[in-house]
Amino acid sequence: xxAEKIFVLISLxxxxxxxxxxAAVGYDLRFMDRNAITQNDINGxxxxxxxxxxxxxxxxxxxxxxxxxxxxxxxxxxxxxLPSGVTLTNSAGAxxxxxxxxxxxxxxxxxxxxxxxxxxxxxxxxxxLGKVKSVFGSKVLIVGAGSIxxxxxxxIKALGAYTVGVRRRHADPDECFDEMHLIDDLDALLPDFDVxxxxxxxTDETNGLFDEKRxxxxxxxxxxxxxxxxxxxxxxxxxxxxxxxxxxxxxDVTDVEPLPKDSPLWDAKNLLITPHVSGHMDKSDQMVxxxxxxxxxxxxxxxxxxxxxxxxxxx
Numbered sequence: 275x276x277a278e279k280i281f282v283l284i285s286l287x288x289x290x291x292x293x294x295x296x297a298a299v300g301y302d303l304r305f306m307d308r309n310a311i312t313q314n315d316i317n318g319x320x321x322x323x324x325x326x327x328x329x330x331x332x333x334x335x336x337x338x339x340x341x342x343x344x345x346x347x348x349x350x351x352x353x354x355x356l357p358s359g360v361t362l363t364n365s366a367g368a369x370x371x372x373x374x375x376x377x378x379x380x381x382x383x384x385x386x387x388x389x390x391x392x393x394x395x396x397x398x399x400x401x402x403l404g405k406v407k408s409v410f411g412s413k414v415l416i417v418g419a420g421s422i423x424x425x426x427x428x429x430i431k432a433l434g435a436y437t438v439g440v441r442r443r444h445a446d447p448d449e450c451f452d453e454m455h456l457i458d459d460l461d462a463l464l465p466d467f468d469v470x471x472x473x474x475x476x477t478d479e480t481n482g483l484f485d486e487k488r489x490x491x492x493x494x495x496x497x498x499x500x501x502x503x504x505x506x507x508x509x510x511x512x513x514x515x516x517x518x519x520x521x522x523x524x525x526d527v528t529d530v531e532p533l534p535k536d537s538p539l540w541d542a543k544n545l546l547i548t549p550h551v552s553g554h555m556d557k558s559d560q561m562v563x564x565x566x567x568x569x570x571x572x573x574x575x576x577x578x579x580x581x582x583x584x585x586x587x588x589x
Contacts, residue, residue, distance in 0.1 A: 277301050278336075280570075281315060283308040283324025284343045290563055297571045321573060323566050328355045339579070341569055343562050345369055345422075345553075348476040348503065351588045362583040363569055367421045368561035369553035373501055374425030376526070376552040377471055381430070384497050384522035385409060389546050407468075407521075410434030415463055416451070417483075418473030418502060420589075424450045426471060438463065442479070464491040469499070476503030477588035484508065489515035497521055501552045504529040509539070516542045526552040 279302045282294060286305065295303055306315070308324050316322070316330045321339040328349045331337070337360050342350060345366045350356055383389055385407040394401050412435050416423045419439035427437040427450035439451040440460060448454055455463060464470065470492060474480045484498075485508040492498070498520055500507055504527040516523060522544040528537075531550060539545060569579050583589060 278320035279304060279315075279318050280321045280323070281306055281311060281319050281326075282566075283311060283322065283326060284562060284566060285559075286563065290567075293567055294570060297567060298574050301574060321570075323570065325349075328352070331355055332357065334360075339363070339573055341365075341566055342583075343566065346475055346503065347583050348588060351477075351583065351585045356585070361579060362585060363579050363581045364583055365562045365565050366581050366589075368565055369555075369558050370421040370425040372555035372558045373422045373473075373552045374429050375555075376548075377426040377473075377499060377501065378429045378433075380499050380524035380546065381409065381414075381469060381471075381497060383546060384524060384544075389522070390543065393543070408434075412436070412468040413438070413466060414469040414471065415440065415467040416471050416473060417457075417460065418475075419448065419451065419454065420473065422501070423471075423473040424448065426473065427451050435469075438467070461488070461491055464488060465493055467493060467496060469497045472498075472500040472502045472506055474502040474506055475589040476505055479588075480506045482506070482508055484512070486511040486514070489519060492519060494519060495521045498523040499525070501526045503527055504531060509537075513538050513542070516545055520544065522546070524548070526550055 277300060280298055282303060282305045286294065291305055308326055311326055313330050316326060316334045319334055319337050323341045325343050332354060334357055337357060339361045342364045345364050347362060347364050350362055356362060387403050387406055390403055409430060410433060414430055414435045415438050416427055417440045419441045423439060427439060431437045437451045438453040438455065439448060440455050440457055442457045445454045445456045483506050489511050509529050524546045526548045527550055533539060533547065539547065565581065572579050
């Protein structure tokens with residue numbers, strides 16, 4: 275009988291490949307580029323570690339386990355993508371420190387006018403822009419209090435901010451936050467905060483969460499940051515808020531990626547756009563490999579997997 279095939283689509287050096295191979299003795303472990311894997315390969319896969327094209331998965335009748343190398347799995351939880359019975363796990367936790375640091379940097383950039391001074395630098399213009407805001411004493415609302423939200427809360431709290439977390443369920447106390455609330459309280463909370471940072475996954479529940487109504491509720495002169503998913507934000511309402519409500523904003527995600535060249539967001543002076551790179555850090559890659567290896571060991575030994583995704587909830 276042929277050994278069950280496990281495809282590993284994440285980038286590994288020779289040392290890492292040996293660790294993965296040693297962890298799966300008796301299995302046919304195959305290291306491949308995610309862009310090179312074919313429908314035939316997928317159909318014969320017992321398990322996949324990495325992020326294959328979702329369109330290839332529907333007929334993978336032998337597949338028991340898919341481990342996504344990213345934390346966001348919205349591509350895989352859509353109806354009809356995964357065959358029945360497949361366990362989906364992700365790399366949640368691997369990107370928390372990287373994105374937590376990004377969020378701190380993003381806020382400081384807006385508060386200290388770094389983005390505007392960079393524009394002036396390109397014009398060779400020595401032009402002070404006046405006094406700036408301080409993180410110390412500010413009130414920061416973090417919508418999505420998972421590992422990423424907690425990492426940001428810890429860091430920004432250390433700079434003197436008052437941190438409030440919002441969860442979709444279980445508003446239990448958390449030492450990273452001065453307060454914790456449920457998503458049902460969002461409308462009541464928004465008017466009181468200097469900073470709103472969105473750290474939510476993309477699900478049916480979060481689609482369009484920040485619309486014209488919610489931007490209108492935000493405090494005049496506040497800052498909006500989104501590292502979750504682009505479809506959480508209504509793009510037209512966001513563009514309007516940039517011009518008449520927000521001090522500034524930072525987005526690492528947009529509703530369409532890449533952001534179309536004709537989008538008015540490109541011209542917003544008080545907006546900083548990055549191309550979905552907030553989690554890009556060398557230590558993040560190391561954490562992705564560690565989480566995948568640990569789950570591989572658990573899988574081959576028939577032990578409970580970590581980071582199991584609730585496909586119905588989407589995270």
